[in-house]
Amino acid sequence: MKVTILGCYAATPRTLTNPTSQVLEIKNHLFLIDCGEGTQVQLRKQKVRFSKINHIFISHLHGDHFFGLPGLVATFRLLGRVNPLHIYGPKGIKEAVTLLLKLGDSWTNYPLHFHELESKEPLAIFEDHKVTVTTIPLDHRVYTNGFLFQEKVGPRKLEVQAVQAHGIDSCYYQNIKDGKDAPNSSGKLIPNAQLSSDPKAVKSYAFCSDTAYFPEIIPQIKGVTALYHESTFLETEADLATKTKHSTAQQAAKIATAASVGTLILGHYSTRYDGLEPFKEEAEVHFKPVLLADDGRAFEF
Amino acid sequence: MKVTILGCYAATPRTLTNPTSQVLEIKNHLFLIDCGEGTQVQLRKQKVRFSKINHIFISHLHGDHFFGLPGLVATFRLLGRVNPLHIYGPKGIKEAVTLLLKLGDSWTNYPLHFHELESKEPLAIFEDHKVTVTTIPLDHRVYTNGFLFQEKVGPRKLEVQAVQAHGIDSCYYQNIKDGKDAPNSSGKLIPNAQLSSDPKAVKSYAFCSDTAYFPEIIPQIKGVTALYHESTFLETEADLATKTKHSTAQQAAKIATAASVGTLILGHYSTRYDGLEPFKEEAEVHFKPVLLADDGRAFEF
Numbered sequence: 285m286k287v288t289i290l291g292c293y294a295a296t297p298r299t300l301t302n303p304t305s306q307v308l309e310i311k312n313h314l315f316l317i318d319c320g321e322g323t324q325v326q327l328r329k330q331k332v333r334f335s336k337i338n339h340i341f342i343s344h345l346h347g348d349h350f351f352g353l354p355g356l357v358a359t360f361r362l363l364g365r366v367n368p369l370h371i372y373g374p375k376g377i378k379e380a381v382t383l384l385l386k387l388g389d390s391w392t393n394y395p396l397h398f399h400e401l402e403s404k405e406p407l408a409i410f411e412d413h414k415v416t417v418t419t420i421p422l423d424h425r426v427y428t429n430g431f432l433f434q435e436k437v438g439p440r441k442l443e444v445q446a447v448q449a450h451g452i453d454s455c456y457y458q459n460i461k462d463g464k465d466a467p468n469s470s471g472k473l474i475p476n477a478q479l480s481s482d483p484k485a486v487k488s489y490a491f492c493s494d495t496a497y498f499p500e501i502i503p504q505i506k507g508v509t510a511l512y513h514e515s516t517f518l519e520t521e522a523d524l525a526t527k528t529k530h531s532t533a534q535q536a537a538k539i540a541t542a543a544s545v546g547t548l549i550l551g552h553y554s555t556r557y558d559g560l561e562p563f564k565e566e567a568e569v570h571f572k573p574v575l576l577a578d579d580g581r582a583f584e585f
Numbered sequence: 586m587k588v589t590i591l592g593c594y595a596a597t598p599r600t601l602t603n604p605t606s607q608v609l610e611i612k613n614h615l616f617l618i619d620c621g622e623g624t625q626v627q628l629r630k631q632k633v634r635f636s637k638i639n640h641i642f643i644s645h646l647h648g649d650h651f652f653g654l655p656g657l658v659a660t661f662r663l664l665g666r667v668n669p670l671h672i673y674g675p676k677g678i679k680e681a682v683t684l685l686l687k688l689g690d691s692w693t694n695y696p697l698h699f700h701e702l703e704s705k706e707p708l709a710i711f712e713d714h715k716v717t718v719t720t721i722p723l724d725h726r727v728y729t730n731g732f733l734f735q736e737k738v739g740p741r742k743l744e745v746q747a748v749q750a751h752g753i754d755s756c757y758y759q760n761i762k763d764g765k766d767a768p769n770s771s772g773k774l775i776p777n778a779q780l781s782s783d784p785k786a787v788k789s790y791a792f793c794s795d796t797a798y799f800p801e802i803i804p805q806i807k808g809v810t811a812l813y814h815e816s817t818f819l820e821t822e823a824d825l826a827t828k829t830k831h832s833t834a835q836q837a838a839k840i841a842t843a844a845s846v847g848t849l850i851l852g853h854y855s856t857r858y859d860g861l862e863p864f865k866e867e868a869e870v871h872f873k874p875v876l877l878a879d880d881g882r883a884f885e886f
Contacts, residue, residue, distance in 0.1 A: 296660045299629045321656045322623055328600045345688040347659040351652075355622045358648040359597045376688045383684060387646040387677045389727050426690050 285310045285435075285487045285509065285585045290326035292551035292577040294494075294516050294530075295348055297322050302579050303348035304552060306512070307332055308489055310433055311414040316340045317431060317491050323352035324359050330580065334363055339410065341417070342373030343493060344428035350377070354384040361392045368395035372409050372417075374427045375400045401429060406504055420504055422495035424529045430492035432504060440480040450474050487585055490545070493552045496526070497535040502543045509585050511545040512577065514552035515563050521554075533563040537570035547585070551577035586611045586736075586788045586810065586886045591627035593852035593878040595817050595831075596649055598623050603880050604649035605853060607813070608633055609790055611734055612715040617641045618732060618792050624653035625660055631881065635664055640711065642718070643674030644794060645729035651678070655685040662693045669696035673710050673718075675728045676701045702730060707805055721805055723796035725830045731793035733805060741781040751775050788886055791846070794853045797827070798836040803844045810886050812846040813878065815853035816864050822855075834864040838871035848886070852878035 286309040291302025303320025307330070314336040316323075327334065342350050350373070360369060369392075371377065378398035385391055399409060401419060410417035413436065420430035439461035447460065451469035460466050460479045468474050490505040493514035505511055516530035525532050531539075533550055540548040548571055550563050557563075560576045567574045575583055587610040592603025604621025608631070615637040617624075628635065643651050651674070661670060670693075672678065679699035686692055700710060702720060711718035714737065721731030740762035748761065752770035761767050761780045769775050791806040794815035806812055817831035826833050832840075834851055841849040849872055851864050858864075861877045868875045876884055 295663055297623070297626050297656070299626060321653065322598070322626065325598050325600060325623065345685075346691065347656050347685070347689055351656045351659075351685070352622065355598065355648050355652045358652075362596055374688075380684055380688055383681055384646075384648070384652070387675075387681055387727075388648055390647065426688075 285489060286582055287489065287510065287512070287549070287585075288330055288332070288582040289551065289577045289579060290323055290330060291320050291579050292553065293579070294552050294554050296555075297348075298555060301555060302326055303352075304343075304493060305352065306491070306577075307337075308433055308491075310487070310489065311435055313339070313415055315417070315433065318343055318349045318493075319351075319353040319356060320348045321351040321355075324356045326579070330582075334360065335365065335367070337369075338367060339370045339417075340372070341431050341491075342371065342377060343422070343430060343491070344424060344426050345374050345376060345380070346426065346494070349494070353377075354381050357381055357392060357396065358385065358388070358390055360394065361390065365392075365394040368397060370397045370399060370410075372399040373401065374429070375402045402427070406432075418504075420490060420492060420501055422492060422501070423498040424494045424496065428494060430490060430495070430501070432488065432490045432508070434488040435486040437486050438483045440476070440483050442480055443478075447479050450479070452479065489585075492539075494530060496529040497531050497539070499539065499542065502539060505539075505543045505545065507544055507546075509546045510549060510583065511540055511543065511547070512549040512551060513539055515550040515567070516552050516554050518557065518562055518566055521556075533566040534570060537567035537574065540567075540571040547573050547575060547583075549575045549577050549583060586790060587883055588790065588811065588813070588850070588886075589631055589633070589883040590852065590878045590880060591624055591631060592621050592880050593854065594880070595853050595855050597856075598649075599856060602856060603627055604653075605644075605794060606653065607792070607878075608638075609734055609792075611788070611790065612736055614640070614716055616718070616734065619644055619650045619794075620652075620654040620657055621649045622652040622656075625657045627880070631883075635661065636666065636668070638670075639668060640671045640718075641673070642732050642792075643672065643678060644723075644731065644792070645725060645727050646675050646677060646681070647727065647795070650795075654678075655682055658682055658693060658697065659686065659689070659691055661695065662691065666693075666695040669698060671698045671700060671711075673700040674702065675730070676703045703728070707733075719805075721791060721793060721802055723793060723802070724799040725795045725797065729795060731791060731796070731802070733789065733791050733809070735789040736787040738787050739784040741777070741784050743781055744779075748780050751780070753780065790886075793840075795831060797830040798832050798840070800840065800843065803840060806840075806844045806846065808845055808847075810847045811850060811884065812841055812844065812848070813850040813852060814840055816851040816868070817853050817855050819858070819863055819867055822857075834867040835871060838868035838875065841868075841872040848874050848876060848884075850876045850878050850884060
């Protein structure tokens with residue numbers, strides 16, 4: 285599982301910083317999360333193959349999270365895209381993108397599917413045999429969802445030596461991987477635990493931006509491998525965080541601790557600060573390990 | 586008069602090239618012409634003061650000419666803009682920008698005025714005591730206007746020595762500057778031509794992008810100081826130019842010659858070409874001087 289940060293700064297694109305967008309590689313999928321202005325240029329800089337993006341998840345309709353989307357949809361067309369594109373985002377996203385395409389008489393010639401969201405409860409919005417994606421309702425000034433990406437638990441691992449020692453017929457191997465007991469050559473049922481071991485631990489990624497401090501998300505993100513949580517401000521600006529429904533680095537860390545996540549990634553920094561280290565220092569008082577997102581940085585888990 | 590090219594490449598923003606946008610400084614105005622994705626970052630790179638932009642002219646509603654506009658309008662708000670902003674562009678532009686602001690619950694707190702265009706005849710859309718702006722209807726796949734920016738003719742220059750030699754009273758000076766004859770000390774009317782000289786030549790700039798080869802514009806742009814004319818293609822791709830309603834460098838030069846313009850600036854290049862020199866070489870067979878627009882380049886006249 286790999287997260288590549290295309291942009292992780294709040295508010296406006298600037299000369300050296302980009303608004304929110306990131307790419308999650310998980311089980312052969314390449315999911316694009318949010319799409320601020322300039323995302324397509326960031327995708328080029330990070331050498332992400334445009335054709336591998338089939339699903340785009342938009343947290344909310346503030347410009348710094350979605351003003352790059354119409355241009356990306358149009359560029360896919362110019363690149364001769366054929367595969368369907370699925371866009372998940374708040375109600376209204378379809379009207380916005382299609383209006384802009386209509387005005388430019390630039391309809392896509394690939395199938396474009398919108399999955400509009402308006403539920404305030406967690407909702408399973410994508411599933412295949414290896415991954416599920418669920419919304420994480422957040423608390424921001426407009427309707428906002430985070431997204432929880434989870435690998436599915438794979439089959440149990442066959443303990444080949446044990447299976448052979450018990451003289452178990454190979455026709456039972458799939459049953460054993462599925463967790464069932466199996467008979468040995470004398471017909472005696474051998475418990476599954478003696479024939480297989482636990483499957484590889486599954487990985488999961490929770491993207492939570494933008495949001496006020498919102499402990500309601502904790503049960504849903506319990507134990508995720510990595511949590512990206514916004515930290516627009518430091519505690520010195522806690523009043524601004526409250527007022528604008530954003531979080532401080534300390535608040536992000538408290539969420540990470542309460543949810544016992546594996547790693548906390550901070551991002552969505554206000555550009556008022558000179559450097560990023562103070563965010564890490566503030567968070568590490570409450571939780572470790574903390575990683576600092578920055579444009580162009582990638583994290584593997 | 587100064588033109589700063591923020592972006593001059595066709596189709597999509599790329600790592601090193603930007604879609605169309607430019608800034609025209611003329612008589613203390615700072616006009617923004619077109620606003621492709623990434624324009625606000627280009628404005629920052631060129632150190633253009635955002636607060637000096639009060640008028641934005643959008644040629645047409647293809648993404649590479651206007652997908653940077655919603656973000657710029659939103660950024661103006663975040664920067665605490667107070668002054669009114671005027672946006673001139675094809676009908677539909679108001680619906681597009683306001684829908685995106687509405688979805689993000691991000692109404693501007695400065696006055697935002699849209700001037701929607703649908704006339705296929707040249708139309709005076711801006712005038713003050715020093716400058717006029719007129720649309721130049723073009724021939725593209727969607728409704729498109731170029732823009733003609735013209736300084737107004739100033740007062741005639743008083744020839745101080747001649748005026749004094751004729752003993753003309755100072756109360757007639759303004760009349761002389763306005764082109765009128767004036768009486769000398771004996772009451773004899775002295776012709777204006779003996780008392781004043783022609784005012785400083787006025788400057789003008791015609792922006793013509795995107796368009797097929799369209800000689801109908803020639804009378805309107807006759808004698809302009811500088812013509813920016815799109816040259817998406819070279820003659821080797823003339824068939825593509827015809828098909829997509831764009832121009833070749835040769836066609837741009839033929840328009841420049843027929844209109845006896847002062848200088849031709851080429852731009853809106855397809856990214857299929859390796860360098861820009863072939864555009865200049867092709868144009869210079871028919872017209873000189875030719876300047877090559879490029880992102881970040883500025884031209885003074």
